[in-house]
Amino acid sequence: xxxxxxxxxxxxxxxxxxxxxxxxxxxxxxxxxxxxxxxxxxxxxxxxxxxxxxxxxxxxxxxxxxxxxxxxxxxxxxxxxxxxxxxxxxxxxxxxxxxxxxxxxxxxxxxxxxxxxxxxxxxxxxxxxxxxxxxxxxxxxxxxxxxxxxxxxxxxxxxxxxxxxxxxxxxxxxxxxx
Amino acid sequence: xxxxxxxxxxxxxxxxxxxxxxxxxxxxxxxxxxxxxxxxxxxxxxxxxxxxxxxxxxxxxxxxxxxxxxxxxxxxxxxxxx
Ligand code: FES
Numbered sequence: 001x002x003x004x005x006x007x008x009x010x011x012x013x014x015x016x017x018x019x020x021x022x023x024x025x026x027x028x029x030x031x032x033x034x035x036x037x038x039x040x041x042x043x044x045x046x047x048x049x050x051x052x053x054x055x056x057x058x059x060x061x062x063x064x065x066x067x068x069x070x071x072x073x074x075x076x077x078x079x080x081x082x083x084x085x086x087x088x089x090x091x092x093x094x095x096x097x098x099x100x101x102x103x104x105x106x107x108x109x110x111x112x113x114x115x116x117x118x119x120x121x122x123x124x125x126x127x128x129x130x131x132x133x134x135x136x137x138x139x140x141x142x143x144x145x146x147x148x149x150x151x152x153x154x155x156x157x158x159x160x161x162x163x164x165x166x167x168x169x170x171x172x173x174x175x176x177x178x
Numbered sequence: 179x180x181x182x183x184x185x186x187x188x189x190x191x192x193x194x195x196x197x198x199x200x201x202x203x204x205x206x207x208x209x210x211x212x213x214x215x216x217x218x219x220x221x222x223x224x225x226x227x228x229x230x231x232x233x234x235x236x237x238x239x240x241x242x243x244x245x246x247x248x249x250x251x252x253x254x255x256x257x258x259x260x
Binding site: 027029030031037043044047048050052055106143144 | 198202252
């Protein structure tokens with residue numbers, strides 16, 4: 001037959017029979033979904049192992065931030081702690097209290113800032129709002145409160161240390177304000 | 179003797195299409211549940227509630243194994259006799 005003499009190399013580029021071809025992409029899609037599923041399982045395993053066996057290091061000791069008079073009322077000062085790259089902010093609230101938080105929004109890690117006079121910390125990226133007294137989420141997409149540090153004031157100097165929730169449990173200032 | 183695979187390969191394309199659709203739907207459902215599990219586990223772990231991380235890992239692995247075993251039923255398409 002004449003067809004046998006033709007150059008049939010084009011067939012190498014189309015390795016699937018036409019009858020089967022309608023299912024190829026869906027088969028590959030199903031296999032791909034299975035791969036994604038495996039990836040998610042591995043990811044969950046990573047989270048589980050990391051959370052249970054390699055918890056993040058606690059901050060040890062107290063760290064000097066600045067002198068009290070260097071920060072005006074309503075002012076903010078960003079700082080990092082030696083040996084770590086996490087950015088923090090120290091806030092001097094309007095009632096002369098100090099608060100320190102991690103500066104990374106818990107949503108997508110944008111830098112948050114204190115809105116003077118409002119008692120709120122704002123994230124400009126998606127309008128997340130945090131309570132500047134507790135770090136709780138007030139509005140917006142952030143899923144978790146801002147990680148907080150305990151502020152220790154020794155005379156004129158401001159120090160921070162790892163946050164212990166029971167340190168200031170009664171939080172009298174919070175009560176009097178609301 | 180014919181096995182499951184051969185019987186499936188001889189089935190009408192309408193039938194295999196339905197099977198394929200069902201399979202993909204289940205896989206998508208599994209993956210969405212896994213996404214949700216991972217999201218929850220991660221958020222809780224970052225909030226220092228680590229208890230949820232292991233159960234969610236186990237659930238996620240089971241879902242993966244189900245999806246993987248499920249692939250056995252993937253129609254391989256009509257065999258063209260050469
Ligand atoms: S990153 Fe802060 S609200 Fe999205």
